[in-house]
Amino acid sequence: MVIMLKNRSIISISDLDGEDINEVFSRADKMLENIESGKKINVMSSKILATLFYEPSTRTRLSFESAMERLGGSVISMADSKTSSTSKGETLADTIRIVESYSDLIVIRHPLEGAAFLASRFSSKPIINAGDGSGEHPTQTLIDLYTIRKEFGSIDGKTITIIGDLKYGRTVHSLLSALSRYNVTVNLVSPENLAIPKHVYNDVKGRLNMNISTDITKYLGETDILYVTRIQKERFTDKNEYARLIGSYKITVSDVNKLKKGAIIMHPLPRVDEISSEVDNTPAARYFKQAYYGVPVRMAIISMIAGE
Amino acid sequence: MVIMLKNRSIISISDLDGEDINEVFSRADKMLENIESGKKINVMSSKILATLFYEPSTRTRLSFESAMERLGGSVISMADSKTSSTSKGETLADTIRIVESYSDLIVIRHPLEGAAFLASRFSSKPIINAGDGSGEHPTQTLIDLYTIRKEFGSIDGKTITIIGDLKYGRTVHSLLSALSRYNVTVNLVSPENLAIPKHVYNDVKGRLNMNISTDITKYLGETDILYVTRIQKERFTDKNEYARLIGSYKITVSDVNKLKKGAIIMHPLPRVDEISSEVDNTPAARYFKQAYYGVPVRMAIISMIAGE
Amino acid sequence: MVIMLKNRSIISISDLDGEDINEVFSRADKMLENIESGKKINVMSSKILATLFYEPSTRTRLSFESAMERLGGSVISMADSKTSSTSKGETLADTIRIVESYSDLIVIRHPLEGAAFLASRFSSKPIINAGDGSGEHPTQTLIDLYTIRKEFGSIDGKTITIIGDLKYGRTVHSLLSALSRYNVTVNLVSPENLAIPKHVYNDVKGRLNMNISTDITKYLGETDILYVTRIQKERFTDKNEYARLIGSYKITVSDVNKLKKGAIIMHPLPRVDEISSEVDNTPAARYFKQAYYGVPVRMAIISMIAGE
Numbered sequence: 045m046v047i048m049l050k051n052r053s054i055i056s057i058s059d060l061d062g063e064d065i066n067e068v069f070s071r072a073d074k075m076l077e078n079i080e081s082g083k084k085i086n087v088m089s090s091k092i093l094a095t096l097f098y099e100p101s102t103r104t105r106l107s108f109e110s111a112m113e114r115l116g117g118s119v120i121s122m123a124d125s126k127t128s129s130t131s132k133g134e135t136l137a138d139t140i141r142i143v144e145s146y147s148d149l150i151v152i153r154h155p156l157e158g159a160a161f162l163a164s165r166f167s168s169k170p171i172i173n174a175g176d177g178s179g180e181h182p183t184q185t186l187i188d189l190y191t192i193r194k195e196f197g198s199i200d201g202k203t204i205t206i207i208g209d210l211k212y213g214r215t216v217h218s219l220l221s222a223l224s225r226y227n228v229t230v231n232l233v234s235p236e237n238l239a240i241p242k243h244v245y246n247d248v249k250g251r252l253n254m255n256i257s258t259d260i261t262k263y264l265g266e267t268d269i270l271y272v273t274r275i276q277k278e279r280f281t282d283k284n285e286y287a288r289l290i291g292s293y294k295i296t297v298s299d300v301n302k303l304k305k306g307a308i309i310m311h312p313l314p315r316v317d318e319i320s321s322e323v324d325n326t327p328a329a330r331y332f333k334q335a336y337y338g339v340p341v342r343m344a345i346i347s348m349i350a351g352e
Numbered sequence: 353m354v355i356m357l358k359n360r361s362i363i364s365i366s367d368l369d370g371e372d373i374n375e376v377f378s379r380a381d382k383m384l385e386n387i388e389s390g391k392k393i394n395v396m397s398s399k400i401l402a403t404l405f406y407e408p409s410t411r412t413r414l415s416f417e418s419a420m421e422r423l424g425g426s427v428i429s430m431a432d433s434k435t436s437s438t439s440k441g442e443t444l445a446d447t448i449r450i451v452e453s454y455s456d457l458i459v460i461r462h463p464l465e466g467a468a469f470l471a472s473r474f475s476s477k478p479i480i481n482a483g484d485g486s487g488e489h490p491t492q493t494l495i496d497l498y499t500i501r502k503e504f505g506s507i508d509g510k511t512i513t514i515i516g517d518l519k520y521g522r523t524v525h526s527l528l529s530a531l532s533r534y535n536v537t538v539n540l541v542s543p544e545n546l547a548i549p550k551h552v553y554n555d556v557k558g559r560l561n562m563n564i565s566t567d568i569t570k571y572l573g574e575t576d577i578l579y580v581t582r583i584q585k586e587r588f589t590d591k592n593e594y595a596r597l598i599g600s601y602k603i604t605v606s607d608v609n610k611l612k613k614g615a616i617i618m619h620p621l622p623r624v625d626e627i628s629s630e631v632d633n634t635p636a637a638r639y640f641k642q643a644y645y646g647v648p649v650r651m652a653i654i655s656m657i658a659g660e
Numbered sequence: 661m662v663i664m665l666k667n668r669s670i671i672s673i674s675d676l677d678g679e680d681i682n683e684v685f686s687r688a689d690k691m692l693e694n695i696e697s698g699k700k701i702n703v704m705s706s707k708i709l710a711t712l713f714y715e716p717s718t719r720t721r722l723s724f725e726s727a728m729e730r731l732g733g734s735v736i737s738m739a740d741s742k743t744s745s746t747s748k749g750e751t752l753a754d755t756i757r758i759v760e761s762y763s764d765l766i767v768i769r770h771p772l773e774g775a776a777f778l779a780s781r782f783s784s785k786p787i788i789n790a791g792d793g794s795g796e797h798p799t800q801t802l803i804d805l806y807t808i809r810k811e812f813g814s815i816d817g818k819t820i821t822i823i824g825d826l827k828y829g830r831t832v833h834s835l836l837s838a839l840s841r842y843n844v845t846v847n848l849v850s851p852e853n854l855a856i857p858k859h860v861y862n863d864v865k866g867r868l869n870m871n872i873s874t875d876i877t878k879y880l881g882e883t884d885i886l887y888v889t890r891i892q893k894e895r896f897t898d899k900n901e902y903a904r905l906i907g908s909y910k911i912t913v914s915d916v917n918k919l920k921k922g923a924i925i926m927h928p929l930p931r932v933d934e935i936s937s938e939v940d941n942t943p944a945a946r947y948f949k950q951a952y953y954g955v956p957v958r959m960a961i962i963s964m965i966a967g968e
Contacts, residue, residue: 146954
């Protein structure tokens with residue numbers, strides 16, 4: 045089989061077509077089997093992954109590093125840009141042109157939208173975007189899709205209710221774009237000031253059956269997947285307004301009980317106050333499982349773009 | 353042989369019984385042989401160790417990472433909690449539930465007592481406590497015991513004089529608890545405001561022959577092992593008091609000369625002013641050797657709880 | 661062949677004689693072949709490299725770590741001294757005596773001149789100086805020499821014009837010392853307040869044909885290698901003076917056009933404003949290639965001093 049992603053950068057979820065995504069899924073299934081049986085597969089044993097994190101994210105960084113190591117590869121890591129040449133005034137373009145000569149594949153997290161794309165223009169080695177400001181985080185979206193498929197067998201026909209910060213959450217924008225390839229219903233629930241941006245809505249509206257509300261209980265009964273995102277305090281100038289909202293947008297066991305039978309709850313994590321810790325013990329909770337799928341999905345992606 | 357520690361967390365030195373400790377010793381002997389002959393043993397080659405350090409400790413972190421790599425395993429590392437999701441408000445429980453899915457074994461250092469125990473409650477993978485506030489640091493204690501056994505052949509029958517901060521030093525509390533399993537005499541020497549806490553004393557008094565003093569010279573002539581600990585400036589409100597004490601509690605060559613023949617000096621390190629640098633050149637100095645034993649002892653522990 | 665560097669520390673470029681340097685070159689050629697053909701050579705597979713960075717330098721650290729991993733070895737890393745025992749007041753000598761027991765080879769970067777030498781006095785394992793304040797950075801010099809030889813076939817007979825901060829730049833001092841072993845002409849061009857220090861000049865003047873100027877255009881027509889270094893703002897008390905100079909010392913395409921036919925431009929990087937980004941696209945630009953040679957040269961050095 046020809047792997048179309050071979051040596052290609054992954055900046056946006058739209059860099060993958062349906063066939064690519066299916067290949068990610070079937071590889072991730074195999075990776076998961078290997079992890080669970082304790083086998084290490086050595087398809088990256090002569091390769092080096094560089095992780096460049098210009099913004100802290102232990103989870104994402106460790107997930108990629110674990111994936112690379114489970115594939116038999118090695119890792120070099122900049123966990124904190126304050127200890128880097130960036131602090132001497134070096135441009136991102138220069139850093140990338142140097143780090144590409146140390147590694148076979150670069151994972152980058154950056155506070156500015158477009159940074160990963162810029163990096164890919166200066167690198168002869170593939171770049172994986174691990175989050176660029178309010179831009180994209182394509183491997184998170186692949187993990188989200190994989191989780192739905194894994195838990196339900198397929199994505200088509202599902203009703204997904206997305207709750208929280210729909211304005212700034214890059215996770216949500218990438219997810220909507222990806223879901224628009226499937227036959228699904230999406231309910232978008234957020235406070236008014238954190239509603240889905242018009243351009244994001246317009247991008248997908250012809251292809252997605254969407255409903256919009258500010259009421260978190262409205263769609264619970266028809267929801268297969270409740271996708272919860274973090275509401276960040278920094279988004280509010282009025283802290284009382286924040287306090288009021290964060291309370292009314294917190295998912296509790298009582299909300300869980302209103303969900304459709306067999307429904308699951310997802311969250312890209314970290315979670316702060318959006319989901320009550322009691323929900324963790326309900327059969328619907330799937331956010332830690334979702335994080336668990338991060339390693340096999342990233343193993344799949346890494347092996348597809350840089351495997352031996 | 354059945355390894356009782358297989359898949360078990362090590363939070364306290366009391367998690368190991370006498371047989372476990374003997375198994376650590378005999379494995380550490382073999383690991384030491386391997387290190388010295390330059391052999392790498394691949395008992396962890398498909399495994400990943402995560403080091404989560406919520407408090408800086410280069411020595412302890414690098415010692416565990418070196419141990420894992422000498423066993424053929426891989427490492428993922430959070431060296432600094434300021435670059436982590438903790439800074440976004442994530443709870444320790446959530447971090448652990450995610451990191452356990454990236455790794456096969458987690459080593460945690462945390463400023464709060466009880467943190468490692470809490471971590472072990474949320475992890476299906478074994479946790480090793482690498483220091484939790486004024487709580488425990490069980491692998492340090494194993495290294496201390498191993499050093500005594502290695503240097504003297506056995507622990508029974510020895511006289512150990514422990515000097516310095518006996519109040520806050522977690523190393524001392526774990527060590528006392530471990531020594532109470534052996535037939536030894538322990539002399540406890542500290543400034544009055546840093547004396548051994550009553551509950552720690554009471555815990556071991558029935559099983560240990562103990563003496564208490566504020567005079568560092570009092571027991572030198574009968575001491576086999578002089579165990580020195582750091583006195584931290586932060587513990588004193590009166591800085592003149594600190595300056596006076598730190599001077600009178602500094603071990604010099606003249607003190608070393610008063611020790612029993614064949615005696616050794618140990619220190620969990622880092623050392624600041626408690627031992628004069630001239631002592632480093634005396635035959636009694638064993639604190640760097642003790643640090644050297646850190647890797648084989650940790651190799652033993654890691655292979656026992658997570659080996660293939 | 662007997663490797664004279666086996667188990668030796670590299671503190672200064674003068675620790676290597678001509679034969680050593682030739683051996684570095686021929687090994688680096690082989691390493692480069694291995695990198696380009698995607699082969700991993702396992703001459704360090706049971707060894708651990710410790711990188712101790714008391715001063716941030718992502719490039720140098722990642723370059724050494726990549727070199728070690730491409731040789732099949734493992735790495736333990738202190739990327740930031742603020743997360744280390746140094747913050748508890750431990751001396752460098754103590755840190756080294758401990759870290760040497762965790763590793764087979766130590767790479768150290770430190771803000772103070774002489775730190776790497778001091779480290780080598782307390783270590784039974786080889787130390788590589790990766791920059792000690794305004795002291796030396798010998799592997800950078802080896803990369804510089806290797807780049808010239810690789811691009812021109814030999815070093816003898818070339819004219820090298822060095823531009824920028826010749827006073828504080830440790831790179832320049834090491835490079836001059838190394839070049840004095842070859843039959844070359846060196847032009848030294850800098851602002852007056854950043855001229856080459858008298859003692860550095862005197863050290864090499866009998867063995868090197870040198871010219872000095874403040875005019876960056878003066879030697880362009882006869883230059884085979886234009887070696888540009890960074891001028892640091894911190895060196896100027898008068899910020900207007902800095903602004904004026906940084907402008908007149910910036911290499912532009914018009915300067916490049918005045919160079920001798922076939923000339924190349926080198927820079928130890930990071931570059932801030934010393935070379936216009938348009939120069940990157942000229943055939944003379946060789947600074948990213950120079951960084952690319954960092955890994956094979958460091959693989960050569962590591963394998964020579966600590967290879968199996």
